[in-house]
Amino acid sequence: MRWFAALLAAMLLAAPATAQNSIAPTPAAPDYAEVSLADPVKEKQALALMDNIRCVVCQGQPVSGSNADLAGDMRRIIRERIGAGETPEQVRAWLVSKYGAWVSFKPPLEPRTAPLWLVPLLALAIGLWLLMRRLKWDRLKGAKS
Amino acid sequence: MIAEAGLAALWFAAALALAQLVLGAMATSDARAALRASIAPVAVVQALFVAISFFCLIAVFARSDMSVLLVAANSHSAKPMIYKISGTWGNHEGSMLMWVAILGVAGATIALFERKLRADTKVATLAAQGAIALGFYAFLLIASNPFARITGVIEGQGLNPLLQDPGLAFHPPTLYAGYVGMSAAFSFAVGALVTRNVGPEFARAMRPWILGAWIFLTIGITAGSYWAYYTLGWGGWWFWDPVENASLMPWLAATALIHSVTVLATRDGLRAWTIMLAVLAFSMSMVGTFLVRSGVLTSVHSFAVDPQRGLFILELLAVYIGGALTLFALRVGTVSEGTRFDPFSREAALVANNLLLTVILIVVLAGTLYPLALEGFTGAKISVGAPYFNSVAGPLALVLMLIMAMGPMLRWRSDRPGLLLRRVAPAVVVGAIALALLIALAGPIGILPLFGLTVAALVAVASVAPLWKRNLTRTPLFTYGMVIAHLGCAVSIAGMASEGAFTKENLVAVKVGETQPIGPFAVTFAGLRELPGPNYAALEGVLLVAKGTGKPFIMAPQLRQFRDPPMLTNHAAIRTFWNGQLYLTIGEKEIDGRWLLRMWWKPFVTLIWLGGAMIALGGALALLGRVRRDLFAGRRVGAPA
Numbered sequence A: 001m002r003w004f005a006a007l008l009a010a011m012l013l014a015a016p017a018t019a020q021n022s023i024a025p026t027p028a029a030p031d032y033a034e035v036s037l038a039d040p041v042k043e044k045q046a047l048a049l050m051d052n053i054r055c056v057v058c059q060g061q062p063v064s065g066s067n068a069d070l071a072g073d074m075r076r077i078i079r080e081r082i083g084a085g086e087t088p089e090q091v092r093a094w095l096v097s098k099y100g101a102w103v104s105f106k107p108p109l110e111p112r113t114a115p116l117w118l119v120p121l122l123a124l125a126i127g128l129w130l131l132m133r134r135l136k137w138d139r140l141k142g143a144k145s
Numbered sequence B: 001m002i003a004e005a006g007l008a009a010l011w012f013a014a015a016l017a018l019a020q021l022v023l024g025a026m027a028t029s030d031a032r033a034a035l036r037a038s039i040a041p042v043a044v045v046q047a048l049f050v051a052i053s054f055f056c057l058i059a060v061f062a063r064s065d066m067s068v069l070l071v072a073a074n075s076h077s078a079k080p081m082i083y084k085i086s087g088t089w090g091n092h093e094g095s096m097l098m099w100v101a102i103l104g105v106a107g108a109t110i111a112l113f114e115r116k117l118r119a120d121t122k123v124a125t126l127a128a129q130g131a132i133a134l135g136f137y138a139f140l141l142i143a144s145n146p147f148a149r150i151t152g153v154i155e156g157q158g159l160n161p162l163l164q165d166p167g168l169a170f171h172p173p174t175l176y177a178g179y180v181g182m183s184a185a186f187s188f189a190v191g192a193l194v195t196r197n198v199g200p201e202f203a204r205a206m207r208p209w210i211l212g213a214w215i216f217l218t219i220g221i222t223a224g225s226y227w228a229y230y231t232l233g234w235g236g237w238w239f240w241d242p243v244e245n246a247s248l249m250p251w252l253a254a255t256a257l258i259h260s261v262t263v264l265a266t267r268d269g270l271r272a273w274t275i276m277l278a279v280l281a282f283s284m285s286m287v288g289t290f291l292v293r294s295g296v297l298t299s300v301h302s303f304a305v306d307p308q309r310g311l312f313i314l315e316l317l318a319v320y321i322g323g324a325l326t327l328f329a330l331r332v333g334t335v336s337e338g339t340r341f342d343p344f345s346r347e348a349a350l351v352a353n354n355l356l357l358t359v360i361l362i363v364v365l366a367g368t369l370y371p372l373a374l375e376g377f378t379g380a381k382i383s384v385g386a387p388y389f390n391s392v393a394g395p396l397a398l399v400l401m402l403i404m405a406m407g408p409m410l411r412w413r414s415d416r417p418g419l420l421l422r423r424v425a426p427a428v429v430v431g432a433i434a435l436a437l438l439i440a441l442a443g444p445i446g447i448l449p450l451f452g453l454t455v456a457a458l459v460a461v462a463s464v465a466p467l468w469k470r471n472l473t474r475t476p477l478f479t480y481g482m483v484i485a486h487l488g489c490a491v492s493i494a495g496m497a498s499e500g501a502f503t504k505e506n507l508v509a510v511k512v513g514e515t516q517p518i519g520p521f522a523v524t525f526a527g528l529r530e531l532p533g534p535n536y537a538a539l540e541g542v543l544l545v546a547k548g549t550g551k552p553f554i555m556a557p558q559l560r561q562f563r564d565p566p567m568l569t570n571h572a573a574i575r576t577f578w579n580g581q582l583y584l585t586i587g588e589k590e591i592d593g594r595w596l597l598r599m600w601w602k603p604f605v606t607l608i609w610l611g612g613a614m615i616a617l618g619g620a621l622a623l624l625g626r627v628r629r630d631l632f633a634g635r636r637v638g639a640p641a
Helices: A002-021 A040-051 A069-083 A088-099 A115-134 A138-144 B002-027 B030-062 B069-074 B081-089 B092-113 B119-143 B166-194 B200-231 B242-267 B271-293 B307-334 B346-378 B386-409 B417-442 B447-467 B477-502 B607-638
Strands: B504-510 B515-518 B521-532 B536-547 B553-555 B558-562 B567-571 B573-577 B580-591 B594-603
Touching (some): A040 A069, A115 B346, A115 B386, B030 B081, B030 B092, B030 B119, B069 B092, B081 B092, B081 B166, B119 B166, B166 B271, B200 B271, B386 B417, B386 B447, B386 B477, B417 B447, B447 B477, B477 B594, B477 B607, B536 B580, B558 B580
Antiparallel strands (some): B504 B594, B536 B558, B558 B567, B580 B594
């Protein structure tokens, strides 16, 4: 039952996203979700970005590692936009504006995310201070003077 | 009948855990030393009953007894036998039962084999083990009964096809043995605090147990990474998924612990810190269990979603961690810290190792829990993933590697900076040459892979240095263990950096007969064929792969349509060469006569897991060396003069 529900939820979530973007593959156009971009530099940028964008229906995985249809759509959007000349950060900003900050694995630099960097820094500082106290520097000081 | 027998055995085991706690607590006092002989039998019989209970659950899964709710919800009669059995722990209740079964066996093992620990400390340790077990028995019996019955079900719902893999048979049991094995460290720490017995002798008694648990954790994480790599079909080997982080955090704490316990055993330093780490390591195991089992996360790993159970585990967590920390705070005054260290000494390097491992642990913990906390308090949803962890923990890990390179070259007590410099010089030269070559030849590969490969080269040379000019036949086994484990770190980091820097990817849409390049290979799409599987239907792409003018070979990635539950999975074709892996998958659908091929050439990616295996092997050699030396020493002391 759980699996049916998950499947159903995935389909319901995926369907409007596809419709809104109107990016259903037309027979003439190549399927950008799966085919590498011709320009290797742009392809590399696109791949790097895909590693950092969350597949919003699978939750644990980036869009670069998911079989979900929506992940395929998001890969297609990323390739299309980067192929059209946008920078990865512009594409990321566009995805964030559409899906929310949750879609980006790179946490935004804001006051509310500051603890992510401050907590480890504080731990390192306290640890170093404790370490310095545990060491005896007498011998080295004695040697110098 | 089997289910009821299993449930009864679980109740008996819980009652015995209570007896173990009460008897142990009473016998800790020297006044009631006569009670001590009763603890070991209680611990052994408890393990026996919980093992019986676990085997009963395996039996109902193997027999596909659909009158048991858990089997009906998670199994299917058409599943191959190995997945019926491994499916026992592919769900919430079953995996929790496996958790307490391992806990019971760990307690019995301590009761039977621990000889070096002072009698009162051992009794207190077993009482603590009983206390942990009791809480988790209560959790199973009150909130997660695996043997509950259901009527009127003819066929089961089936198991998630991603879990229908030999990986499920081995990965969770090893990981759990590591997670739960850390309970030994926790109980030893509690026992030592209660009986005021923190010192080198205690450290030497505790060391084999934490080494054993650490080996299992290392194997579990390595195997899990490879499982994700081949089963998800996208070539990723680590996602910084919270569930992966949940297994990494106890490993980081345990790695710090096996180093600090050496300082305690050798130099009688870091007493309070070692106790703290022992509490921390198992706390991280329980936090991991909470994250995975409570449904607080939603990911492929969280197959249980029930907030009530989450609350129960959270309460257990608060009781155990809170209790241990309170005990620590009460007794820490009586644990003196021992001597101070010289800045140029092996113990100073080990303290620096502990500092960095702890900070990395805090980074992983912050990155895993902060998004949950933020969402809980403000409702704002953010994601913390690879960009954060790589950029914050990556540099710390590389500094840690450099300290690891130097540490074993330093002498205990005090050393001279000039001598250290002379000893590390060859490794530094090799590292510098590697860096120069990479900059000159490899092109832009990114800062982290660049320094990763440099540090790997440096560490590889430095890690074998402790064997330099030594009589190799008289070098103790645990020194070999350390050398191999440190070398394994270099190997693994080389694999990670190489995968990050040199992976080639080519995604193409091909018609039958077309050829496409990937790395040094040319792949020709020869066609498709249908194959029946035991409980799925497979569509197999036949790919002819040739390297240069060499003889072509066939690789056959599959699409598997499972029936119960209905789900399409992508089964990669992977071929291993000495210098990397070729990884091919086929897309889900045909688009105007073309099939999608995803092709990756991943140079030296296998080193990631080879390194992990070496780290575990190093741990096993160290364990063997320690245990053998203890037995040998014991025999010599005990022998008549």
